Amino acid sequence: MSAPANTARLRDFVTGFSSLLARVTDERLILEEGGALLERLVAHDDWLPDAYAAPDPTRYRQYLLHCDSRERFSVVSFVWGPGQATPIHDHRVWGLVGVLRGAETSEPFAHDAGGAVRSAGPPELLSAGKVEAVSPSIGDIHRVANAHADAVSISIHVYGANIGAVERATYGVDGTAKRFVSGYANATLPNLWDRSGATQ
Numbered sequence: 001m002s003a004p005a006n007t008a009r010l011r012d013f014v015t016g017f018s019s020l021l022a023r024v025t026d027e028r029l030i031l032e033e034g035g036a037l038l039e040r041l042v043a044h045d046d047w048l049p050d051a052y053a054a055p056d057p058t059r060y061r062q063y064l065l066h067c068d069s070r071e072r073f074s075v076v077s078f079v080w081g082p083g084q085a086t087p088i089h090d091h092r093v094w095g096l097v098g099v100l101r102g103a104e105t106s107e108p109f110a111h112d113a114g115g116a117v118r119s120a121g122p123p124e125l126l127s128a129g130k131v132e133a134v135s136p137s138i139g140d141i142h143r144v145a146n147a148h149a150d151a152v153s154i155s156i157h158v159y160g161a162n163i164g165a166v167e168r169a170t171y172g173v174d175g176t177a178k179r180f181v182s183g184y185a186n187a188t189l190p191n192l193w194d195r196s197g198a199t200q
């Protein structure tokens, strides 16, 4: 049995990100300063409760960890079983991806002159502790896969909306778009707000 999760790290991240968005509206600064907050969060792998780290044998999982009450941002754990991958997809809002456990590949895609979606570069390997950004202004379409064929990988994502409710698209290999609203795999959220066990 694993040790109790140190959810104070996630609480500190959530309150830090909320303060950042109260202070900063420029996307470049949100990604820069928010990326530093996410780097700090994924530097330690002792805080994600097991219920939000559980893989599914058939497909990747996305568990909501927190949604801002004004839906300015949401925090999600993505859990990939061995060899699992997303379809090619977009986000329509800014997003930050930080790898907590294992490693992932992120392959960029972009619309060509005819409007079809085509590969825009080789897959990038993201190992634990690494953070990358996506958004409509810097490149918003990619396909993400577990880099491991024999182990679970987990990344923590932050988006500039309640991402599970955003209407966006997945893309077929022929570039055709399909409407996509992801939702979430979980019915409950981690309890971040109980401070009774805190030492100060």
Ligand SMILES: [Fe+2]
Pocket (backbone or CB within 6 Å): 089, 090, 091, 142, 144
């Ligand atoms: Fe994505």
